[in-house]
Amino acid sequence: MPKLAIVYLSTQGHTKMMAEAIAEGAEERHVDVDIDNFYEWDPNEAAQYDAIAVGSSTFYYTMLDPIAKFIDKLVEAGVDGKIGAAFGSYGWSGEAPVQIADKLRNGGMEVIDPVLRIQHKPTEKDLFECNRLGKDLAEKMKHR
Numbered sequence: 001m002p003k004l005a006i007v008y009l010s011t012q013g014h015t016k017m018m019a020e021a022i023a024e025g026a027e028e029r030h031v032d033v034d035i036d037n038f039y040e041w042d043p044n045e046a047a048q049y050d051a052i053a054v055g056s057s058t059f060y061y062t063m064l065d066p067i068a069k070f071i072d073k074l075v076e077a078g079v080d081g082k083i084g085a086a087f088g089s090y091g092w093s094g095e096a097p098v099q100i101a102d103k104l105r106n107g108g109m110e111v112i113d114p115v116l117r118i119q120h121k122p123t124e125k126d127l128f129e130c131n132r133l134g135k136d137l138a139e140k141m142k143h144r
């Protein structure tokens, strides 16, 4: 089975809710999913995965330094040619997911649309969109 990693930073659990809904969507399309907080994850594990989705909420108009450094290490570990996705909850400006997508693309990943941004705590409708992103990721992985 194709393997998807979902890695996130979430302070109040909003981005984590998105991550879990993305995971459910991908699993419903029969993809093997590992989901973890970014600090539980060794960037060198990247080699095992066909696709990696990275999520972060936005703080002070950017992503927090630890997740930025984590993504840099992920890119150094080698993600060229893998499928990527970027997502995150935000309050008012929501830069982090866009910045994540840029970093992943610069590392040679094919980042799928949409870069998914949800304001505050995801609603049922928002979680449906996250689930859809998981399904889209799975389909993309299977048709490679």
Ligand SMILES: Cc1cc2nc3c(=O)[nH]c(=O)nc-3n(C[C@H](O)[C@H](O)[C@H](O)COP(=O)(O)O)c2cc1C
Pocket: 009, 010, 011, 012, 013, 014, 015, 016, 056, 057, 058, 059, 060, 061, 062, 089, 090, 091, 092, 093, 094, 095, 119, 120, 121
């Ligand atoms: C100290 C602080 C700074 C924040 N700065 C921003 C910001 O610059 N832009 C923005 O869109 N949201 C900002 N937010 C809002 C968070 O991104 C938002 O609450 C988000 O839902 C948190 O998601 P999480 O639980 O996944 O961390 C800020 C929140 C806090 C507490």
